[in-house]
C-alpha cells in the first residue's frame with residue numbers, strides 16, 4: 585500500500601485558511617498513484633490558534649475544507665485522511681474532527697478527538713471531547729483513527745486494535761518542545777500494538793507554539809521507515825500489509841494479554 589504523509593507548514597501570517605485549503609488541495613491532487621494520503625491536525629487554523637477556532641468552525645459534511653478535500657480526493661483517486669477540522673457541532677459545541685474521504689470523494693468516516701489537549705486552556709476548554717473510537721476498512725488494511733494528544737493514551741489504541749486496526753493514523757499539531765515524546769510514543773504504540781503507525785504533524789509556528797514537524801512512519805516491529813525534518817515535507821512510502829499479520833504471528837505478544845488483573 586502506497587502512502588503519502590503530507591507534513592504541512594501552518595503559518596497564519598503567511599497564508600489565510602482559504603489560501604492554505606487551495607494550496608493543500610493541489611498537494612493532494614499531486615499524490616495521484618498513492619493509495620492513502622494523510623494530512624495533519626487542524627491545519628486550516630493551526631492547533632494552537634485557539635482565538636480563531638470559533639470563527640473557523642465548519643461543517644464536516646459541506647464546510648469549505650470538506651468540499652475542497654472531497655474534490656481533491658476524487659480528482660487524485662485516493663483515500664484521503666484529511667487531518668482534522670474544527671467542527672461546528674451546534675448545541676454540542678465545537679469538536680476537533682478528523683475526516684476520511686474515499687477515492688470517489690465521499691466522506692466515509694469522521695472521528696472526534698477523544699483526549700483534548702491544553703489542561704485549562706485552548707481546545708481543552710473550547711471544545712467538546714469525542715467519545716467513540718473509530719476504525720475504517722480500506723481495501724488493503726484497517727485503519728484506526730487517533731489525533732495528536734491521543735497518542736499518549738495507549739488504552740485508546742488497544743481499543744482500536746481490538747476493533748481490527750492494523751494501521752494507526754495520527755494527524756497532529758505536536759509542539760517542538762516535546763518532539764522526543766512524539767517520536768518515542770509513535771514507536772511505542774507501533775511496538776505494543778504490532779501495527780503500522782503513520783503520525784503526521786505540522787511545521788512552522790501557530791498561536792506562539794513552534795511545531796515539531798518530524799512526521800514519522802513506524803512499522804509493526806517499531807522500526808522507523810521514514811521521518812520528516814522540521815519543515816514542510818511529503819513522505820512517500822510503500823507498506824507491506826502482510827507484515828502486520830506476520831509480526832503478530834511470529835511474536836504473539838498481543839495474544840498474551842491478561843485482562844482484568846486486579847491490583848492489590
Ligand SMILES: O=C(O)CCC(=O)C(=O)O
Pocket residue numbers: 631700701731732733734736757758759762765
Ligand atoms: O501531548 C502533547 O505533548 C501535545 C499534544 C497536542 O499538542 C495536541 O493534542 O494538540
